[in-house]
Amino acid sequence: MNLFDILGPVMVGPSSSHTAGAVRIGRIARRLLGEGTPMRADIALSGSFAATGHGHGTDRAIIAGLLGMNTDDERISDSFAHAHEAGMAYTFSRVKLPGEHPNTARLELTAHSGKTLSIIAASLGGGRIMVREMNGLRANFSGDLPTLIVQNLDQPGHVSDVTSMLSHKGVNIATMQLYRDHPGGNAVMIIETDKAVPAEGIRWLERSEGITRVTFIDAE
Amino acid sequence: MAYESLGELQNACRHHDIFEAVLESDCVDRGVTREQSLTQMRALYGAIRRSKEGYDPALRSHSGMVGGDGAKMREYVAKGKTICGEYIGGVIAQAIEMGESNACMKCIVAAPTAGSCGVLPAVLLPYQRRENLPDETMVKAMYVAGVIGQVIASNASIAGAAGGCQAEIGTASAMGAAALCYLAGGNAEAVCHAATLAIKSMLGLVCDPIAGLVEVPCVKRNAAGAMIAMSSADMALAGIRSAVPPDEVILAMREVGEKMDVSLKETGIGGIAGTPFGQKIAEQMNLEEED
Numbered sequence: 460m461n462l463f464d465i466l467g468p469v470m471v472g473p474s475s476s477h478t479a480g481a482v483r484i485g486r487i488a489r490r491l492l493g494e495g496t497p498m499r500a501d502i503a504l505s506g507s508f509a510a511t512g513h514g515h516g517t518d519r520a521i522i523a524g525l526l527g528m529n530t531d532d533e534r535i536s537d538s539f540a541h542a543h544e545a546g547m548a549y550t551f552s553r554v555k556l557p558g559e560h561p562n563t564a565r566l567e568l569t570a571h572s573g574k575t576l577s578i579i580a581a582s583l584g585g586g587r588i589m590v591r592e593m594n595g596l597r598a599n600f601s602g603d604l605p606t607l608i609v610q611n612l613d614q615p616g617h618v619s620d621v622t623s624m625l626s627h628k629g630v631n632i633a634t635m636q637l638y639r640d641h642p643g644g645n646a647v648m649i650i651e652t653d654k655a656v657p658a659e660g661i662r663w664l665e666r667s668e669g670i671t672r673v674t675f676i677d678a679e
Numbered sequence: 680m681a682y683e684s685l686g687e688l689q690n691a692c693r694h695h696d697i698f699e700a701v702l703e704s705d706c707v708d709r710g711v712t713r714e715q716s717l718t719q720m721r722a723l724y725g726a727i728r729r730s731k732e733g734y735d736p737a738l739r740s741h742s743g744m745v746g747g748d749g750a751k752m753r754e755y756v757a758k759g760k761t762i763c764g765e766y767i768g769g770v771i772a773q774a775i776e777m778g779e780s781n782a783c784m785k786c787i788v789a790a791p792t793a794g795s796c797g798v799l800p801a802v803l804l805p806y807q808r809r810e811n812l813p814d815e816t817m818v819k820a821m822y823v824a825g826v827i828g829q830v831i832a833s834n835a836s837i838a839g840a841a842g843g844c845q846a847e848i849g850t851a852s853a854m855g856a857a858a859l860c861y862l863a864g865g866n867a868e869a870v871c872h873a874a875t876l877a878i879k880s881m882l883g884l885v886c887d888p889i890a891g892l893v894e895v896p897c898v899k900r901n902a903a904g905a906m907i908a909m910s911s912a913d914m915a916l917a918g919i920r921s922a923v924p925p926d927e928v929i930l931a932m933r934e935v936g937e938k939m940d941v942s943l944k945e946t947g948i949g950g951i952a953g954t955p956f957g958q959k960i961a962e963q964m965n966l967e968e969e970d
Contacts, residue, residue, distance in 0.1 A: 461681065462705045463719060465791045465837070466821060466830035468728040472781030473740070473893040475793045511947075513968045514741045516784055529725070533733075536784040584838055587911070658795075676878040
């Protein structure tokens with residue numbers, strides 16, 4: 460762990476995993492949806508999040524993150540009222556997610572445009588998080604680095620399309636993951652980079668045949 | 680890179696101030712400049728100072744078990760009849776206030792965790808006031824506190840779920856002891872022994888929060904952690920050394936954490952959580968969770 464994993468985060472209590480991590484889960488979902496505050500959020504808590512989440516403010520923390528608040532925002536404890544003001548509807552339920560980390564939540568979001576997003580994300584401790592699934596496909600990213608997520612049909616050439624574009628734009632790849640649901644089905648590339656991917660590169664990918672959805676979040 | 684043992688740290692400090700040694704390792708570890716690292720640490724110390732001002736004695740925690748005790752302690756200290764004296768009374772009050780702020784969803788700085796966030800502010804803020812030290816000196820002490828936490832994290836644990844409360848309040852206490860010893864002029868050897876003496880005093884402490892909430896007994900243990908940090912720093916400054924080498928003590932901490940029963944590692948089952956009172960609160964909380 461680095462020095463600032465030991466000292467920090469600056470956060471609203473009571474728990475770095477159940478409160479600060481939960482804010483970050485809400486926040487990364489908002490960033491991945493990419494359209495500001497969602498119109499609606501359906502949130503399912505699993506494991507220890509379900510068992511002690513209310514007492515730790517996990518529910519209020521996730522809503523705060525969805526509203527764009529940071530871990531040190533003292534409005535977190537009052538986030539339900541802020542959601543009401545912002546016109547964001549939400550529901551909470553419990554779910555069993557076998558095999559997932561004990562502190563896990565599933566978020567299903569709908570934007571005002573009708574765009575939807577679903578993620579499963581875990582709070583790993585000390586406020587650190589990991590997105591474990593996005594739109595039904597496996598994932599492993601934290602959002603700490605600029606992250607490009609390309610969903611495509613599982614057919615030859617798409618990895619090359621994406622890496623060529625990044626090479627052309629001078630963007631270095633830090634890590635890269637590939638997943639698919641079944642051969643010839645839906646696939647996803649998750650690429651963490653050392654700098655932001657230019658908007659025109661993203662637009663180019665969006666126009667490419669066989670690529671179904673492109674999401675980019677810059678480092679915070 | 681980050682130091683992995685206190686022996687390695689002491690070697691690096693033969694020709695170096697301990698603060699400089701840690702700052703340099705942070706720059707290499709994270710690929711940042713000295714100024715970037717220092718800016719981040721100044722912001723963190725600033726957040727600790729602000730979190731002190733955020734204390735509100737009227738707030739109560741989710742379960743209702745926590746709140747208002749920090750103010751109670753301050754009133755008592757103000758009457759001038761404490762057993763520990765005014766200074767230590769103030770340290771106890773500060774530790775409790777910070778733990779209460781955390782439980783009541785106010786802003787704090789995890790050091791190393793949210794549950795143990797009261798120890799470092801409780802030993803640093805009153806000392807800074809008494810000695811009239813500039814913030815820049817306190818920022819240096821934060822590096823010294825941080826490296827102790829790093830070495831413990833890499834050889835044992837700083838998570839209650841993995842190593843019990845010795846890993847949380849115990850680590851915070853070791854970090855506080857090291858920071859105080861450094862501020863009072865102790866060299867790297869004294870700093871490492873101050874941390875070690877604190878760990879030895881906290882060894883075996885279990886993580887047994889009622890209903891799994893960071894409330895009882897967490898808040899008041901911050902006061903105990905601060906007391907042990909102070910006594911350990913003073914012993915080390917007096918020239919007292921841990922008979923057992925520091926790195927061996929950290930490995931003992933790891934072994935104790937591994938042997939600790941799972942019911943005593945943040946599961947809300949054993950210890951204080953397992954008392955009839957603790958179980959009753961847990962049942963009430965469970966009913967509420969189900970609503």
